Amino acid sequence: MPRSRLFGPLAAIVGFLAFVEFTSGIIQGYYTPMLTDIARHLGIHDADVNWLEGSQLALSALVVPAFAKLGDMVGHKRMLLISTAVTAVASTVLPFTDSFAVFLAAWAIQGFYSVWLPLEVALIWSRSRRAGHSASVTAKAAGLLVAALELGAISGALVGGALVDALPLSTVLLIPAAAVVACFFVILFGVKESPELAGGRLDTVGLVLVSLALLALTGGLSFLRLNGPADLLSWGLVGAGVVLGAVFARFELRHPDPLIDVRMFRSPALRPVFLTAGLFGVSVLGAQAPLSTFARTDPEVTGYGLGTQGFATSLLIGVYLIAMIVGALVFPAAARLLTPRITLMIAASLVAVGYLLFLPLHATYAQVVVNMVIAGIGSGALVAALPAAAAAAAPVHQTGVATGLTNSVKTVGGAIASCVFGIALAGHALGGAAAGGAEAGGTAGSFSGYVTVWLVCGLTAVAAVVLLAFVPRFAFTDAAAEEPVGIR
Template structure:
């Protein structure tokens, strides 16, 4: 009876958190159909909209490690509330400004929502600490949360596209802000704090060092994407400086008694491959989104390749992909229980790799692209759910928030690198493409590069996971945690 009551309480918490992830999905899908309208409203070129994505990615890479650590220290619900409040305040600024600088700053601050999923997984893991089948419970919860996330993205894209055609932009931009405010009170009233926060002293020096490293690295990648960036030694210098700044950060963390990120986790036979897999997965799940969309919109009558789809037909491809992700996320706990989480991670990585490599021979018709994206989506959905759950189950008890947050941070860095590489690859050779000397489409060779890199990195992740201990991410591994003597 006690176990049933406890599971029931946890199920209620997961239900409230699913609403939070639904809101996160809405934010990720809602604005996409109206980016051109936003550019016209702000009086900027369409290309300047790319800075919105760049600044938000940069901020999210900084926010996740800090908030994940603070969640372990002072409570995951508390940091979830703070991040939601910041996201909501930023969203309320967007409808009432026509300044690109103010809009850009508010848009970047909305990137605080990226910490929601890691904090939620850590909260569920901590709340299920004394339950039997803890890893399985966390895996099921992660699958439900990701399903809610992708469902929100689908609904957000459909509603955003419908509203922008009939309502003023100011009113349309208010809708997600109101939803975030509701989300704040759902967390406040419906979610209980994680038990036994770890406490400790916040590692401010570590945060400053890793922030400088990430700002330099992602900023350098943004400079490389600008015209002439590849030939500019300063762009490369900023990237290299960002990499070199990781060295003093690691040295400091190794000496710090209560580090922001316990870098020793990267040496763990279970956690190290998970973090590396997250980075390789970020290449496809974050870096390949724009190239897939632009390939579908490219007119084959003009450029000799592409699908020439309309905006609505392109959104259907995205919708099918997201439905496949939901399916993969929901199937993940069943397969993890059947063949172990480790083999499920490997299988999901293989699906992602296979789906992208299928683009090489099969990319000429709408049906072929849909079929490829279903394969990619099934694997991607499973990985989105599996990676934070696997990190939580393999991490020390006081580092669950940090571990789940690191999967998101490393994934973001992988996506930022891929975004830069893919942008350069698609730009290279455009002028020599038949019939495209004056066009704006990417080169076919560039698209082949995108598919090959995404497929190869996903298969590389599957190979890396071969070396993970067979019992990793299971309750047997979690039960083997060393409990310090009192």
């Protein structure tokens, strides 16, 4: 299909999908300034906020592989609609409960939105593939979608931070639910289905195995946070998760139509992308709650923190998200100029620098803003680049699976980090809270825990840079996308 004939319909689809990502951004940004208020509403410790984040990330890790595979099989739009309906129901429950158990369950189920971006990128790839320039088109579209996502997150953070200071929390929590319901009808009437579907049957045995592996792994980490690093049962669950993961991989290698084609991890282009996604998930997902609670911590009581209120916290988050928009929009141009591989390495380097700067510079609002802007530019580029890179390097009928894998692995990294950071903030990881720390602050996380968060986020980003150095030089370009390399 000529590019001029393709661009019109594709541009319309990207526009509707941008609204979907705007809604996703609202979900991701809206609650962050009020996490402390939610903790007080539910009567829980600041460190227990990580239960919310960790449970949502764990469920997301279970959902994305199945929905990505089903998207390739029966239609990406269809799975977008189903995931949006489930997200809408969960979002509607949140304003009407003060029970931590019910709130936790609804919050976790709300994580179905995590499959939206992988399905959208796969849908755009499938519609642009016939024109012969799917890698460049998908990279541009992914940048626009991520920009819409972050714009939604900025809007959500600013509105949420302002409303939580003025209205009852139950009223404030109604806004995201209304946005997700509107999103459902935008998809229903505005988005067309993928032109090529793979068909087949869902690998239910593989789904059960990977679900059990992820539940054992994240459950073990959660119990470690509750019972401390000396708990043998917790480590046993972690070990069981690893063993089940190995069993899953062996089963998938023998399956004629696997849920996840683990052979993709052998590709010299895809393997570093998946590993980078996992390492990136540590900071972009696992560190969100600690950054918010650190900003809200009163330095006059604990000796650290910024002592910001809801709206000031939302402004801090807004600056970070603006930086992510810049990174997402600059990525396609930088990839054309420097190649996608070099652009990914630069982006990961910025994330590393931003978080490692927190170690000496965290005492003032301005210092935290500078750190978050640097990390934000790199994070925005990576959010846009990773699914586009996976689609470009994946087999033709597995683009949904490949883009979903970047999100799944990123989510697993975030879920693991969330559990580890929860342990650190509760004072277990480094032998208790620092002087003037959690004990002085009552419900505040320990300062040594925040140091752990910044250090882990910075070092995992450094590891991602090293991994990306081994990617083939011209990977993820239109020429390379024609024939994925190294999958046997």
